Amino acid sequence: xxxxxxxxxxxxxxxxxxxxxxxxxxxxxxxxxxxxxxxxxxxxxxxxxxxxxxxxxxxxxxxxxxxxxxxxxxxxxxxxxxxxxxxxxxxxxxxxxxxxxxxxxxxxxxxxxxxxxxxxxxxxxxxxxxxxxxxxxxxxxxxxxxxxxx
Numbered sequence: 645x646x647x648x649x650x651x652x653x654x655x656x657x658x659x660x661x662x663x664x665x666x667x668x669x670x671x672x673x674x675x676x677x678x679x680x681x682x683x684x685x686x687x688x689x690x691x692x693x694x695x696x697x698x699x700x701x702x703x704x705x706x707x708x709x710x711x712x713x714x715x716x717x718x719x720x721x722x723x724x725x726x727x728x729x730x731x732x733x734x735x736x737x738x739x740x741x742x743x744x745x746x747x748x749x750x751x752x753x754x755x756x757x758x759x760x761x762x763x764x765x766x767x768x769x770x771x772x773x774x775x776x777x778x779x780x781x782x783x784x785x786x787x788x789x790x791x792x793x794x
Contacts (some may be wrong), residue, residue, distance in 0.1 A: 647734065647758070647781060648685070648743040649774040650678060650705070651751045653794070655697040663695045663721070674771035674794035675701050679708035681773055682793050685741065689713060691734075691746040691772055693721035702745040703770070715745075723747040727757050728783075735781045756787040 653671030667675070682705065686793030692702035694717050702715040712757025720726075720733050721744060730750070733743060744754075748768065755774050768774065771794035780784035 645742045645778055645780060645784075646685075647749050647776045647778075647786065648682065648687075648749055649755055649768075649776070650701065650743060650745045651768045651770055652695075652697040652701040652745060652747060652774050653678075654770040655706075657744060665695070665697050667697050667700045671697070671770060673702070677710060678771045678792065679705040681698045682709060682743065688739045688741045689716055689737065690743045690745065691716045691718055691721065691737075691740045693717075693723075693747060694719060695722060695747065698745045698747065705745070707742065709714075721746040721750065723750055725750050727753045729733065730754055731734075731757065731781055731783065736752055748780065752780045755788065755791075757783050759788045760784060 653667045654666040659665040689692040690702050692698045751768045752765035753763045756763050773792045775789040776786040
């Protein structure tokens with residue numbers, strides 16, 4: 645099982661709501677850089693938060709990779725989502741190669757829980773891409789292969 649966790653690119657500081665914040669031009673460039681690292685990977689699904697900046701990030705990755713399947717939008721990848729629910733949802737997918745597109749603090753907490761079993765995960769700046777590998781998506785069962793910062 646390989647799991648990639650991508651934090652959205654840089655977003656504008658303000659909008660009508662946090663969910664409506666859009667990527668900046670710099671954020672789009674950051675995402676293109678991260679998407680290039682996914683070239684040739686056997687992704688089966690791109691799953692994203694419903695927030696605009698995550699949707700834009702997922703769309704850039706989708707288009708850059710020429711990914712055939714549509715981006716899946718789920719409510720359980722927002723900034724304050726429960727990490728245990730995310731782990732359960734990803735495990736239920738039954739897929740071997742998945743990209744999650746989400747936000748801080750969720751992305752760091754998720755990586756921390758999957759690798760070490762606690763919420764203290766690595767820092768992930770905008771458009772950072774973590775690659776994890778393991779037999780299953782379970783707490784403290786995966787290895788952090790690398791984190792690429794855009």
